[in-house]
Amino acid sequence: MEKPILIRVHPQDNVEIVVNEKGIPAGTLIHDQLVAREHIPQSHKIALKDFAAEEEIIRYGEVIGYAKEPIAKGSWIDEHKVRLPQAPELEALPVATRIPAEQSPLLGYTFQGYKNPDGTVGTKNMLGITTTVQCVEGVLRIAVEELKALLPRYPHVDGIIPMYHSYGCGVAINAPDAVIPIRTIKNLAENPNLGGELLMVGLGCEKLVPERLFLDIPQDNLVLLQESMGFRPMVEEIKAKAVKILERLNTRRREVCPASDLVVGLQCGGSDAFSGVTANPALGYAADLLVRAGATVLFSEVSEVRDGVHLLTPRTISAEVGQKMKDEMAWYDHYLDLGSVDRDANPTPGNKKGGLANVVEKSLGSIAKSGTSPIVDVLSAGEKVRKKGLTFAATPASDFVCGTCQLASGITLQVFSTGRGTPYGLAMAPVIKVSTRTELATKWHDLIDINAGTIATGEATIESVGTDLFHYILAVASGEKKTWADQWGIENALCLFNPAPVT
Amino acid sequence: MEKPILIRVHPQDNVEIVVNEKGIPAGTLIHDQLVAREHIPQSHKIALKDFAAEEEIIRYGEVIGYAKEPIAKGSWIDEHKVRLPQAPELEALPVATRIPAEQSPLLGYTFQGYKNPDGTVGTKNMLGITTTVQCVEGVLRIAVEELKALLPRYPHVDGIIPMYHSYGCGVAINAPDAVIPIRTIKNLAENPNLGGELLMVGLGCEKLVPERLFLDIPQDNLVLLQESMGFRPMVEEIKAKAVKILERLNTRRREVCPASDLVVGLQCGGSDAFSGVTANPALGYAADLLVRAGATVLFSEVSEVRDGVHLLTPRTISAEVGQKMKDEMAWYDHYLDLGSVDRDANPTPGNKKGGLANVVEKSLGSIAKSGTSPIVDVLSAGEKVRKKGLTFAATPASDFVCGTCQLASGITLQVFSTGRGTPYGLAMAPVIKVSTRTELATKWHDLIDINAGTIATGEATIESVGTDLFHYILAVASGEKKTWADQWGIENALCLFNPAPVT
Ligand SMILES: [Ca+2]
Ligand SMILES: [Ca+2]
Ligand SMILES: [Ca+2]
Ligand SMILES: [Ca+2]
Ligand SMILES: [Ca+2]
Numbered sequence A, B: 001m002e003k004p005i006l007i008r009v010h011p012q013d014n015v016e017i018v019v020n021e022k023g024i025p026a027g028t029l030i031h032d033q034l035v036a037r038e039h040i041p042q043s044h045k046i047a048l049k050d051f052a053a054e055e056e057i058i059r060y061g062e063v064i065g066y067a068k069e070p071i072a073k074g075s076w077i078d079e080h081k082v083r084l085p086q087a088p089e090l091e092a093l094p095v096a097t098r099i100p101a102e103q104s105p106l107l108g109y110t111f112q113g114y115k116n117p118d119g120t121v122g123t124k125n126m127l128g129i130t131t132t133v134q135c136v137e138g139v140l141r142i143a144v145e146e147l148k149a150l151l152p153r154y155p156h157v158d159g160i161i162p163m164y165h166s167y168g169c170g171v172a173i174n175a176p177d178a179v180i181p182i183r184t185i186k187n188l189a190e191n192p193n194l195g196g197e198l199l200m201v202g203l204g205c206e207k208l209v210p211e212r213l214f215l216d217i218p219q220d221n222l223v224l225l226q227e228s229m230g231f232r233p234m235v236e237e238i239k240a241k242a243v244k245i246l247e248r249l250n251t252r253r254r255e256v257c258p259a260s261d262l263v264v265g266l267q268c269g270g271s272d273a274f275s276g277v278t279a280n281p282a283l284g285y286a287a288d289l290l291v292r293a294g295a296t297v298l299f300s301e302v303s304e305v306r307d308g309v310h311l312l313t314p315r316t317i318s319a320e321v322g323q324k325m326k327d328e329m330a331w332y333d334h335y336l337d338l339g340s341v342d343r344d345a346n347p348t349p350g351n352k353k354g355g356l357a358n359v360v361e362k363s364l365g366s367i368a369k370s371g372t373s374p375i376v377d378v379l380s381a382g383e384k385v386r387k388k389g390l391t392f393a394a395t396p397a398s399d400f401v402c403g404t405c406q407l408a409s410g411i412t413l414q415v416f417s418t419g420r421g422t423p424y425g426l427a428m429a430p431v432i433k434v435s436t437r438t439e440l441a442t443k444w445h446d447l448i449d450i451n452a453g454t455i456a457t458g459e460a461t462i463e464s465v466g467t468d469l470f471h472y473i474l475a476v477a478s479g480e481k482k483t484w485a486d487q488w489g490i491e492n493a494l495c496l497f498n499p500a501p502v503t
Helices: A134-148 A176-189 A231-249 A279-292 A302-311 A319-338 A349-353 A359-370 A399-409 A438-443 A462-477 A484-488 B134-148 B176-189 B231-249 B279-292 B302-311 B319-338 B349-353 B359-370 B399-409 B438-443 B462-477 B484-488
Strands: A015-018 A029-031 A045-047 A056-059 A062-067 A110-115 A126-131 A159-163 A200-202 A222-224 A255-258 A263-268 A296-299 A375-379 A389-393 A413-418 A431-435 B015-018 B029-031 B045-047 B056-059 B062-067 B110-115 B126-131 B159-163 B200-202 B222-224 B255-258 B263-268 B296-299 B375-379 B389-393 B413-418 B431-435
Touching: A015 A056, A062 A359, A110 A462, A126 A134, A126 A176, A126 A231, A134 A159, A134 A200, A134 A231, A134 B399, A159 A176, A176 A399, A222 A231, A263 A279, A263 A359, A263 A399, A279 A296, A279 A359, A279 A389, A279 A413, A279 A431, A279 A462, A296 A359, A302 A319, A302 A359, A319 A375, A389 A399, A399 A413, A399 B134, A413 A462, A431 A438, A431 A462, A431 A484, B015 B056, B062 B359, B110 B462, B126 B134, B126 B176, B126 B231, B134 B159, B134 B200, B134 B231, B159 B176, B176 B399, B222 B231, B263 B279, B263 B359, B263 B399, B279 B296, B279 B359, B279 B389, B279 B413, B279 B431, B279 B462, B296 B359, B302 B319, B302 B359, B319 B375, B389 B399, B399 B413, B413 B462, B431 B438, B431 B462, B431 B484
Parallel strands: A126 A159, A126 A200, A200 A222, A263 A296, A263 A413, A296 A389, A375 A389, A413 A431, B126 B159, B126 B200, B200 B222, B263 B296, B263 B413, B296 B389, B375 B389, B413 B431
Antiparallel strands: A015 A045, A056 A062, A110 A255, B015 B045, B056 B062, B110 B255
């Protein structure tokens, strides 16, 4: 029989996680004091003691729930045996009470980036095409198809990104929450990977008028289809204006830039119980290195952070930033209430199959991505990043909505951890995919960039994988290494966060 | 000077609409009793009398608003001079009180359609690929690209439609309103233009599990990416399963079917003041012909129907159907309330520029599409059509959301009227675009299929354009004529209606 491998994250934990791929069979002798009473699947929890009903179940040194019934030592603690605790009461949370001390700066790290006129630096050199409304999409698709055929003439341009979305008309443009999708569209247009250039395609009668995004757009940068004399003239006008920008973009070259010019987004998707033990702590370690090198790091996913927010508010650098974090949580609580949604709606069937009993356990694993740095700022969904260091960008956890919001905030690269596995990719920025388990990295050898599963088996450490990831980020940002998603051209569509009604 | 042309729709109207392309200049003598006091733009309203403040402004024989201030005869009545009336109180509305008499049946009309095993009939023969979650989109795009290169081997197949959407995970799957996007995805998969075949691509850990859409999906019809050994195997599995279906689809041929097998959706977008005078009444006339021929006709757009609903509830065939119509209106009122949205949020800047002062005026023009038949059924968003005859399918007015919901309801062809102009097209069904003005049809000669602007100038009548449209529908449904959108391949993305929160 295979040797049983189990991991415990915190000395106070009264559960451990099974590492073995096939789980451990009933009767497995784990050590003198512990025998598995039943089959326990990989990444699921075993009881280290006898639990009375209502006794605390502790993981990460935190209460992840209460035993619904007595649970005997050596049993499998699956989701049905765990009662969800209350979400932390927001008002009472301490803010800025345990601001981490500044870590020693990491000097001398650089990457090869594209410098923009506004001081930002891109990791790619792409033509972005902003749309004001979905009405233009059918025509723009055809123009982009024809433009892509011209790309060999512009070898220094990495690609063309039409920003399709379903916003712009048939929406409540003056609803209080309309500010979210509108600023997201605007800020996406200014992502550093788009070189400071603007090309906008609108219809002409939509609610989201171009001037609501940018004042005084020069004629060279704007196409309004209703001003065209038919379909082919529309396509030709888009192409002519795009080609002028492609010519300018093609003259750009990478230059040595300090690592502090990087803006890196962190995300997880398809999580399992290893996410919080292997991949996310490694992301957190890399995040700390990036912050020490002066870079900007964003972590997100409100509904996953909500149940661990009491661990984050003390790390905010001021009462103001702490309050902003509480405000974002409260906004989301209210938003879910309006839709009659339970907060435990976040974990997916895959999460639960992967051993995450509930949103609390998922949260504690998710926030491991944030590392140990002070939280210097909190952004609302789609707001532009304002400070170097670690920022909480409040976005939904949905991989596509979070990715879109982080791109609007200005990330130029994303690191994405996955346990169950997703082939996720973004057109606008490279996505480095980190697996939580070795089995996934082996099976998806042509999709997973970094394997953090070696941390669970003892072949590597959080520090070693985190350091590798840090160096990999610099190489990908420099265009020296290509992520698998970029290698294959795997691109998920943008997905705006629009909490306001459609009409 | 050009001869002034004005139109009045109803004898009780106290305003008329300017037809002349450049409007009419101040001082224009319209007739003995009427002189334009100021420049009045095309499709805008002129006052036929002196209005006291708060006096009723009447168009279509209905009150579209009240004069905010005294308005002198011959003045331009622009949106700023019109106060919005109250929306009709739903509870008090009479239902089934003026059920139109059945019109004489139209016999002998047929089209060449594709007969499906379930008795429905398609106007196209396409391979649809259902997705359970956006995670699969990046991989599926690449597989579809490669499949399209194989299409020349299947000359009787009209195309491949991957159904990308942003639903499936990161959403509140158990929220009360989640039923809407879920049934839409399911019913889209069963659209008659997809030949009764099913191919579904899922990830494996998403919230929208395949079994929630269809029970017992055979292995040949389902691909779960997490079961694949990497990227290329995913692509190959999708292609292999798709090719089997393409082979079956390629054996299908069109057959003569009665016109009663047609399911036609009606929509308007980019409306102007002519929409309700030319194009929409012509659509209404064609709708009556279709109903007389035994076909199914859907009209939609709740937020545009809301202010004219008092004209529709009396036409419902039973108290039950009338109540369902009220319930749908009430649901939407509540939905807009939750988002703090004003009901007059529907008209766009383009609508207003086009002479539509408010949502009431827009509504009265919009419901002209429904013709004069009894309303036999009311569907909630994305529900499948149940009856032949005229059905109100309650959807948002957004062109893409409405189009997607109507496709889920089972339309096999859409007729789309536009005043300001939009290049709208759907992948899943042909879209016939009807312009409200001759100028648009001339300018967009390669986008507009039918010009209803001739009705305003007296060159044609509602009856003649409506009859032409009826014949054109049969020809397009038969594959004998191609719409401009299909000619160019103009395809707007699907857009699900998801009123529930994202997480
Ligand atoms: Ca996550
Ligand atoms: Ca996520
Ligand atoms: Ca399978
Ligand atoms: Ca409309
Ligand atoms: Ca519409």
